[in-house]
Amino acid sequence: xxxxxxxxxxxxxxxxxxLRFSFMLNALxxxxxxxxxxxxxxxxxxxxxxAFIGDAVAHASFAGIATAYLLGGNIYLGAGFAAVATAxxxxxxxxxxxxxxxxxxxxxxxxxxSLGIVLMSRVRNYAVDLxxxxxxxxxxxxxxxxxxxxxxSFVVLGIVFVLYKELLFYAFDAEMASVVGLPAxxxxxxxxxxxxxxxxxxxxxxxxxxxxxMLVTPPAAAGLLTKRFSRMMLVGTFFSxxxxxxxxxxxxxxxxPSGAAIVLVDTCFFLIALALPRRLSLGPEPQKAAALTRGR
Amino acid sequence: xxxxxxFSGNLDCSDxxxxxxxxxxxxxxxxxxxxxxxxxxxxxxxxVVGPNGGGKSTFLKVILGLVSPWRGTVSILxxxxxEGRHLLGYVPQREDVDWRxxxxxxxxxxxxxxxxxxxVRRPGKxxxxxxxxxxxxxxxxxxxxxxxxxxxxGQQQRVFIARALAQKPQALLLDEPVSGVDAVxxxxxxxxxxxxxxxxxAVLATSHDLSCVAGRFQRAVCxxxxxxxxxxxxDVFTTDILSETYxxxxxxxxxxNTSYVVGSELLNR
Numbered sequence: 001x002x003x004x005x006x007x008x009x010x011x012x013x014x015x016x017x018x019l020r021f022s023f024m025l026n027a028l029x030x031x032x033x034x035x036x037x038x039x040x041x042x043x044x045x046x047x048x049x050x051a052f053i054g055d056a057v058a059h060a061s062f063a064g065i066a067t068a069y070l071l072g073g074n075i076y077l078g079a080g081f082a083a084v085a086t087a088x089x090x091x092x093x094x095x096x097x098x099x100x101x102x103x104x105x106x107x108x109x110x111x112x113x114s115l116g117i118v119l120m121s122r123v124r125n126y127a128v129d130l131x132x133x134x135x136x137x138x139x140x141x142x143x144x145x146x147x148x149x150x151x152x153s154f155v156v157l158g159i160v161f162v163l164y165k166e167l168l169f170y171a172f173d174a175e176m177a178s179v180v181g182l183p184a185x186x187x188x189x190x191x192x193x194x195x196x197x198x199x200x201x202x203x204x205x206x207x208x209x210x211x212x213x214m215l216v217t218p219p220a221a222a223g224l225l226t227k228r229f230s231r232m233m234l235v236g237t238f239f240s241x242x243x244x245x246x247x248x249x250x251x252x253x254x255x256x257p258s259g260a261a262i263v264l265v266d267t268c269f270f271l272i273a274l275a276l277p278r279r280l281s282l283g284p285e286p287q288k289a290a291a292l293t294r295g296r
Numbered sequence: 297x298x299x300x301x302x303f304s305g306n307l308d309c310s311d312x313x314x315x316x317x318x319x320x321x322x323x324x325x326x327x328x329x330x331x332x333x334x335x336x337x338x339x340x341x342x343x344v345v346g347p348n349g350g351g352k353s354t355f356l357k358v359i360l361g362l363v364s365p366w367r368g369t370v371s372i373l374x375x376x377x378x379e380g381r382h383l384l385g386y387v388p389q390r391e392d393v394d395w396r397x398x399x400x401x402x403x404x405x406x407x408x409x410x411x412x413x414x415x416v417r418r419p420g421k422x423x424x425x426x427x428x429x430x431x432x433x434x435x436x437x438x439x440x441x442x443x444x445x446x447x448x449x450g451q452q453q454r455v456f457i458a459r460a461l462a463q464k465p466q467a468l469l470l471d472e473p474v475s476g477v478d479a480v481x482x483x484x485x486x487x488x489x490x491x492x493x494x495x496x497x498a499v500l501a502t503s504h505d506l507s508c509v510a511g512r513f514q515r516a517v518c519x520x521x522x523x524x525x526x527x528x529x530x531d532v533f534t535t536d537i538l539s540e541t542y543x544x545x546x547x548x549x550x551x552x553n554t555s556y557v558v559g560s561e562l563l564n565r
Contacts, residue, residue: 047397162416169407172397173388179360180411180463181382227443229398 018252026146027138027205031244031262033146033153034205035214039222039240040160041198042215043233044191046223048171051216052102053090053192056109058199058211060086062116065133069123076148076200083196086112091192113208136207136259138248145204152201156194167191168229206259217266218243221273239269309335313467313498314359314384319368321358328354330522332368336467336498341489343509343529344502346519347542352502353389355519356469359500360386373466382411385460387453387470395445401455402440405430408462430458434488450481457488467498474508486512506533 018024045054064082068075086108093104120130132140141149160167169177170187178184195215202211222236247262312335319332328351336342344352357363359370361377372380385408405427406419413419419427431437434454444452453473460468468489474482489499493514503509509516510529518524518532518541525532525541 047394165410165413165418166415168399169410172394172399172404172407175360175362175388175392176386176407176459177410178362179381179384179386180408182410182415223398227398228400228403232398 014253015249018249023139023141024248024252026141026143027258028245028248030141030146030149031138031205031248031258032241033149034202035218035240035244035262036237037153037156037198038202038211038214039218039237040157040233041194042217042219042240043222043229043236044167044171045195045215046219047229048191050191050195051212052105053087054195054199054215055212056090056105057083057086057192057196058203058208059109059116060112061196061200061203062133062208063112063119064116066116066119066123069129070119079200079203080197082112083200084193087192087196088189091189132207133203134208135257136203136205136210138205138251138258141204149201149204152197156197156201159190159194163187163190206262210259210263213263213266214240217263217270221266221270224270224273225276239266243269309337311338312336313338313373314500315369315371316359317369317371319358319370320366321354321363322366323363327366327521328363329358332358332523334517334523334526336500338466338498339493339496340515341493341499341513342501342515342517343513344500344517344519345504345506345509345541346517346524348504350520350541352519353471355517356386356471356500356502359469360384382463383466385457385463385465385468387456387460387468387473389471390449390452390476392471393452393456395452398443400441400443401431401436401447401451401458402427404444404455405458405462408459411463427458427462430461431455433461434458435484448478448481450477450484453477453481453485454488457485461492465497467500468492470499470501472503473501475504482508506538 019028045051061079061083064078064080064085065075066078067073067082068078089108090105093099093101117130123129131137166177166182166187167190169180169182170184170191174184174188177187198215199211202214206214218240219232219236221239222232222234226232226235243266244262247265248258250256250265251258251261314334314336316332316334319334320327320330322328332355344355346352354363358365359372359377359381361370361381370377372383374380375383402424406423408430409419409423409427413423428437428440431440434457436451436454436458439447439451439455444455447455457468457470457473470489473485473489477485489501490512493499501513510533513529515527516529516532517526518537520541520543525537
């Protein structure tokens with residue numbers, strides 16, 4: 001019996017040990033919040049096929065960060081402005097349909113990212129700062145960052161909670177949503193603006209390059225195991241939180257970058273979900289799935 | 297001598313649910329519909345036929361206000377499309393639906409009630425019961441909890457009809473409702489549509505299957521950008537009209553009350 005007790009004390013000790021440091025406590029709170037918001041918005045991203053836009057918005061926001069940096073303004077404000085501008089720009093282009101959608105995104109996002117790099121190169125601590133934004137630096141999350149992440153998460157989750165039925169209908173069938181009388185155009189922009197805010201919130205934790213994985217991977221894993229939208233969102237959130245916590249502890253104990261560690265844990269969840277027998281993973285049967293892809 | 301004005305549809309019918317007057321619409325400056333005049337009487341079962349790319353889907357979408365028009369008017373019980381379209385049930389083409397979306401049959405039918413519930417509020421017990429009732433009407437009460445991807449093609453189509461019913465519609469617009477659906481389901485769907493007509497719901501459905509329209513529908517619209525003819529199938533499915541509609545040669549064979557259509561598009565190519 002005594003070895004069980006000592007094992008438990010040891011594991012609790014291992015779990016609590018990093019939290020002696022306030023920076024680790026801040027990091028844990030911020031990461032878990034980000035994980036929740038990413039999974040909730042990511043469910044829409046996965047189902048609507050918005051992964052590429054999410055990536056684009058994150059990259060494009062870098063131009064805003066660099067501008068804010070140069071002008072000495074608030075970085076979040078700069079990033080937020082650039083992200084929302086890109087998201088609505090893409091939404092506008094996609095509703096007009098004059099340019100091929102992927103092409104428009106490709107042009108916009110790499111262009112804005114390059115602008116960010118050029119602007120950033122004029123700053124003194126260029127290399128360090130660039131790395132922090134591109135790959136994230138969760139250990140640099142301060143008290144005020146936690147508060148900001150908390151407020152933004154609350155706003156995004158609140159909007160999704162209030163407009164849940166409208167967003168679900170829009171995501172499933174946009175045309176019918178507008179026929180029934182829902183404000184489809186507004187919902188179209190809203191989803192992309194929420195996506196933009198989410199990428200900004202996540203950026204400090206996982207960085208521009210890895211944001212898309214936090215958005216897509218946990219809901220995609222959940223999608224393999226669930227049949228209903230609400231459950232996909234819940235299970236995805238669970239995966240996302242678990243991935244965030246495990247990843248953060250891994251990064252503390254084996255000294256690896258936290259963003260990459262979190263994403264790798266998420267990837268493991270996805271691979272496990274994929275490998276589960278089809279009986280458990282309640283997705284479509286392969287033959288039916290093939291017919292569907294042919295139809296679309 | 298004056299040139300006879302070419303036919304462009306007609307507007308005279310009693311008790312119309314939908315009226316279209318001189319409607320033009322298109323994509324990227326290319327017209328998909330020209331000078332369309334049409335009315336859909338209450339309780340009628342109307343089929344829309346025409347070649348691929350002849351504007352069948354656009355015809356429905358114009359009524360639903362999903363395609364912005366170039367000119368002309370659409371009125372749904374005297375209202376403009378944006379104000380009146382919640383009175384129209386719509387069943388989209390199978391290819392336009394994301395069947396892998398994680399929702400079950402009941403979730404889909406519940407969506408039909410969302411417009412009535414209003415923003416922000418959640419569907420309650422009353423809505424759920426009504427949705428179940430709609431599913432029962434299409435014979436799918438036992439499949440309420442099944443994910444839509446697990447249903448057969450005919451069942452999927454009926455789930456969408458149930459969603460349209462949940463809107464309490466005055467008219468039902470269906471885009472190729474029986475394509476890719478087995479014969480038994482096809483029959484079940486038509487029995488359902490006929491029952492709805494008897495209750496005063498107007499039904500407008502596109503189809504590429506002429507003999508199906510000839511056998512099952514009260515009226516037929518022959519559409520190739522403009523309305524070539526509109527009337528009872530036995531009157532409009534003539535060799536001349538069909539050749540004009542499909543821009544190719546057609547033979548119609550009449551046996552008793554049923555007309556059979558033999559297409560020979562190859563002859564013309």
